[in-house]
Amino acid sequence: MTDLTERQPDLVRVETPWGGFPAVEVDGVVRLRNIRYARADRFAPPQPVGPDPDESADLQFTTIACPQPPSASAAVLGDPLVGARFDEDCLRLTITRPAEIDGPLPVLVCIHGGAYVSNAGDLPGFDPSTLVREHGLIVVSVTYRLGLLGFIGDDARQRHSANLGLLDVIEALRWVRDHIAGFGGDPDAVTVSGHSSGGDAIAHVLVAEGTEGLVRRAIIQSAPFGIRARRDAMHAKMREAIGELRSDVPYDDLFAAQARAKQAGSAFGLRSGMSFCTEYGRAPLPAEADVDATWRRRATGLEVLVTWTTDETMFYLNQVPRAQAVFRTPVIGPIARRLAVAVSSSAVYARGGKRFGRLLARSGATVYEGVFSGRPVGGTLGASHAMETPLLFPNEAVWARAALVAPDGARSLIAAGVGMRAAFAAFVRTGRVASRVELGPGWLGGMRVRRR
Template sequence: MGTGRQPEPAATALRFAAPAGTFTAWRGDGVVRATGIRYARAERFAPPVPEPPAAGVVDATSWSPACPQPPAPELELLVTDPMGELVADEDCLRLSVTVPEDAGPADGPGDGPGGGLPVMVWVHGGSYVSGAGDAPAYDPAALVREQRVVVVAVTYRLGVLGFLGGCGRPANLGLLDLLQALRWVRDNVAAFGGDPGAVTLFGESAGGDAIAHLVAADGARGLFRRAIVSSAPLGLSRGRGRMSAAMAAEAASLPASGPVAGVVEAQARVAARGRRYGLAGAMPFGAQYGFPPLPAEDELEAAWARSAPEVDLLVGTNSREVALFVALLPPAARLARTRGAGRAVERLVRALTRRIYARDAERFARRHRAAGGRAELYTLTFGAGALTGAHAVDLPLLFPHRSTWAASPLLAGLPWGEVEAAGREVRRVWAAFARTGAVPADLPPFLRVDRG
């Protein structure tokens, strides 16, 4: 399943009339999709401006373009054709809505308090430099079909275009993009059968990190009720001010107009300045404190605490996140197979997984509970061989787009039927949290949850 990403003939198209406009959608793979919808526009290195209501009927049958980005050879190792047919365009502030085939406007009985279906807003990862909301690796069709939820996938600015400010340029533009997308969801998702009062953000890696920071962001209050923060490298998020300033100085000469190719090409040079600053330089682009919409770093804990009673939280990691990065580095992978050295490499994998991911996920859950919020902490262990529990192994479970994931080394030759069965369990748990703010009592053996 999960391979029908082409529209059916126009005769089968549907229309959704929303405050933002009337959108022509398309059927495929057992769901209905309205794709490539503008939620904002932005000049380069400038905050997003909300898209005004459209006059007439808007064709929403093309995928959202990806933010321009450098090649990511590591993605080619993990997935087959990671970007599929997506084009790259600086004018990328778009979103796509996927709904069950029988969904309609939220004016009748539904799962949420507003009468509509739960809404799950996907924030993709990729170290803040790669990926796209409509990449086939994140195809939400199975989640939508099985769990009767509405999924909104957001594309936002990345790298030097979205997550580097200073030297007179605004920071956190990608976060501001996401906030603008959430305002669009609040105002329009009921027209697609969703409940704007039952919005759950979910994201992995940098997507999870972005969501964690949106919990504390100015202007985010009331835009979402729940958050699923998966494999967020929160251990790299503090003490980045000097690094970001050095990178901003390197990027100050990049032009605010003209062809974007030169800006993307220069990103490697800008990122190299960050790698001088230790472990944080492993993810040089990211959220910057003290720039809208985020508080200063020393005020972050208080901002998270203030929002805690209003946001149900599911936060967690895979059990051996760093195993992925060991596998992507040939010398480290060879060392891991060497007799006598394998144990040392495994100790390093466990230690760095805790340092970068697990320790701060635990702190996030404890702080959230202490401030009066509901928080559940999970650990996922799935896979086979050296990549069991590795970073990103949860993605083919949530988004089982077979032609993308079946040959991935993350799955280590596992039968696709086993992946599908495990994925149904993960999708069930994630959707249950989106409905209720709690995970169900019956969990699969590869998913452990601390309910606090």
């Protein structure tokens, strides 16, 4: 099957109250790429800006990503950053919508994952054109600062603000709230979706200062709730390893400091899997002891779908040679693999996801829990972390390179993911989701959902 997103796009203009925005169109879907939502100096908080068509005039065929070192997960995900332009001027979003709109449409805002150190919102592997084409939604894909450019504040000199990547996400959500109507969206029907660290970001938007009412409906996929707490000691060690860092340091020195910090954080067990992350007690977040109470206070009226997969950590264990050697041991290997994946997946994802959902539900939110067991026929990673992503964003040309869906899962992504995309679109439109989602040809399993 040929992926529709690979056809040659036409350059068009989309009229808005702020003028005609450049866009690319393929088969009835228009993408307005790289619209600026904020500006920021290095290590400084974002400053909001309004829509300006000139800011993205020359960027409709460009993928912009925050500068980042190579990721160990690149091969698993099909080298998603191939062809991207790395630029600190990355506080941009892409709007994907039907070419013809009759009345305001529901909006899905996507916050990408990548452990707060990798990826970007507008990557080809996250192209939502199929979802938009099938269900008539508007999708907004957000790019924000990562790694040392976006996280780990400087205690001593206050030259480097903490939580910058989270502040970027908050500014993007405010931009959508204030401006999406001019692009055909309904500002009263906005759902925020995030996978992995993107889901973690949404959970923290819900407790950030000044964000009351900014998120009303959310899809939080595979957020690592189990490692969000008790990170102060790890961050202190990381800051010590970073040392003094000038705002004009070149990328080689910046990434060297980031590598030192990552190594310093590696002594803290599972928490080191997302060592660059949000910091409690630093703007805009409350103290760690106050987080649960803030979630409870803001829960009333929220509609939330919290999901995780059955084999989350196989994604990471597959990248550890020592673990793979054990797993290949006759007889004991498969048992060790099942046990390691089950225990670590529960500790990092499932147990914390259940607790988060239960806390919100008991405080007045409508909460659904989804357990995803899907995997391609013949696949070796089970229903690992990120396995649902190619079904939601089925760009065959990208995912055919990914070990995640090997050996043949990429060939049938559009047909296999019909049910998943329909379920997510239904939640975006109604705040409700079916109790069971089956996958199509070439894939096994699906997603079971229950209301908390």
